[in-house]
Amino acid sequence: MDIQALLNAAKQGSSVSDADGSAQNINRQAMRAMLDDYQARLETYVHQQGPNASIGDIVGKKINQATISTILEASLPYVVVQSGTAESAVPSGLQHKFMYNLYANAQDRALEEPLLAYTETVSQLVGKRFTLNYVPASQADADTIASYLPKAHADGSPVLPKEFPTSLPGYLIRLKPQLMLDGRVVASGSQGLPMGTALLAEGGYTSLSYPGSWDITQDGSNTVGNSTAIGISAHGINVAQMNRLKSRMDLIRQQLQAQDLSNVAELSSGLLVTPIWTWFLEVESAARDASRLTGMVHNGGLSYGLFHNVAHPFYSWGVIKSVRFTGANLDIGHVRHLAWSRANIRQEWINHNNGLGQYMSALEHIVPERTFNPRSECKVIGAVNSSPLLPTCAQGVSAVKALGLAAQQGQKVFAITPAVYESNPNIVSTHLSAHSVETRNAIQSYLDAGMAVTIHQAPISQDGWKGAGYIYIDPSSGSGGYIIEGGSNGGAMEYLKDNSTNIGFGLFAAGLFAALLPAWVGLVIGIAAFLVSITVMYMVYMEAILSAQCERAIPCIQVVAMVSTIMAVVGLLALAGSGMGALMASVAGLIFADDMFNGIVGTCNTVACQSTPPESEV
Secondary structure (H helix, E strand, O other): OOHHHHHHHHHOOOEEEOOOOEEEOOOHHHHHHHHHHHHHHHHHHHHHHOOOOOHHHHHOOOOOOOOOOOOOOOOOOOOOOOOOOOOOOOOHHHOOEEEEEEEOOHHHHHOOOOOEEEEEEHHHOOOOOEEEEEEEOOHHHHHHHHHHOOOOOOOOOOOOHHHOOOEEOHHHOEEEEEEEEOOEEEEEOOOOEEOOOEEEEEEEEEOOOOOOOEEEEEEEEEEOOOEEEEEEEEOOOOHHHHHHHHHHHHHHHHHHHOOOOOOHHHHHHHHHHHHHHHHHHHHHHHHHHHHHHHOEEEEEOEEEEEEEEEEEEEEEOOEEEEEEEEEEEEEEEEOOEEEEEOOOOHHHHHHHHHHHHHHHHHHHHHHHHHHHOOOOOOEOOOOOOOOOOOOEOOOOOOHHHHHHHHHHOOOOEEEEOHHHHHHOOOHHHHHOOOOOHHHHHHHHHHHHOOOEEEEEOOOEEEOOEEEEEEEEEOOOOOOEEEEEEEOOOOHHHHHHHHOHHHHHHHHHHHHHHHHHOOHHHHHHHHHHHHHHHHHHHHHHHHHHHHOOOOHHHHHHHHHHHHHHHHHHHHHHHHHHOOHHHHHHHHHHHHHHHHOOHHHHHHHHHHHHHHOOOOOOOO
16 A cells, blocks of 8 residues: 555645644545555455455464374483472462552552552463452441442332432442452452542562562552452463353353342453453454564563443532442553564564554553444444444543544644654643643653653543543654543533632631721622632532432422522622621631532432332323
8 A cells, every 4th residue: 555645645635734743634534535445455356366365364374283293202302411409389489470559549659558459470360350349348338338229129020220329429438449359359458438539559560571570550540439350461361261251251141041140240240351351352463463464573461451340429529429330441551562573673663562552542442332332222333234223332532532533523633743842842831721731731741751742632522521632652662651531520620629628718718808907908809709709609509400319309409509609699798898798708608618518419319319209190
């Protein structure tokens, strides 16, 4: 295929700037037409040359011929020069190990005080279901969870999925982490934390070159309440391993159909490990095929990744109000492989790493989509045999997917190389200002470290997810990170959530000073306090409506939120320079800071959502 012609087709009608490394309105239709034409010509050629050719015949294969002797030799044709001490097992110091530590916060990680710690030899983990779950910290927590679950029907009919709650009150439930290996608990945390609390973690292996040192990666995607599979890939995933899992899952499915619920927990862990094992299997298969075609030697290393059933917290002024299970997250942060060019050309190695990284990123949205989307009910993007009459399934997001979506929307996509950054040292603040502070800071740090960064112009939205996708690459190796960052909450709500106490204290101070200072000063401060109060209370009102755990709770919450909003109007009294009015405004500020109305909102949810609605008359 003529790569230059493909690039020229992509540039038709597009806007490309070498100065800032941006590209906009890439001609995707022209590229697709050329790729479709190339695919058609390739298929025609293959059918003409070998109608019955296998994949091995096309991409190449090697068959090791077995030599079978009819007569076995009495002894080996070797001379023993010296014998060492016989060992019944490989010494512990020479065995590779895996470790995973979970921390409640950054301080605990700095002090090396983990919430949970686990270390095991790799040989004991390979091919086994390795999961991280959370259990009630006490019987009271277990009872709280049970109170939100549907009760058994008196007529014996099965409980329907729609009867289960869509969220749980995170502030009422404390959970402890535990690691399980093939259904057996191998490590537990002693401290209970509120459901929805963000955790820090680190994991990795002893170094491949020297088992006495560690190769560690930090994880930031763990949340109390997640159901997580830790995928262990020691030089790849064995196909037999996947087949054993499939056979076991088929057996459990038959048991469930016979209403045998004894292996439900095993089914759950099997569903979790399937996507992460599939991801590693796909990556290693693609890497082997690509290495044959590109003249590379490729061998998988010691890698691991996480697959989460995500427990997403919803905050109310700094407190975890509710936790909802919003989707899945495939987080592959520790990938290692050994590769080099057969021709000893460094650039070929860099290109191999770069191309493989993009494929890995794409699999992070493809694997969950094809694992969990029911093809009989919706159309999976990119899947064969999907009916065009069905609605489109929910789509996942990866770094490369986010960049593609942004390009489709007409956004500029920036490829900021070290040379571009040197010419535009303020490019983050001038061209990427629409992104969150966290994203901009991360991009700035990667550019300062000499990385090449690819990022779209502004955040995107996809099936309820909002955020950014970007890639940072080390130009000297082609390796790097493929990052998605963001969520469903906007930046303004995040700011208010984290600073509610400061805002409340500010309102209190404003009212107090208005009472003590001259009237004209009180007038100015009173106006400012009133405007801030109205703005903040409006945000409270909007968030309160979204906090309803069921439709029947909305009217109650609307009343509570309206009362809270009216309280802000008390600040109007400060406009008259009244000392009493200013003090009342300060009291309203304190009430806001202490978030007292949250308890009433929680009562609305509890009473309305836990009670049985009256039956409608026919």
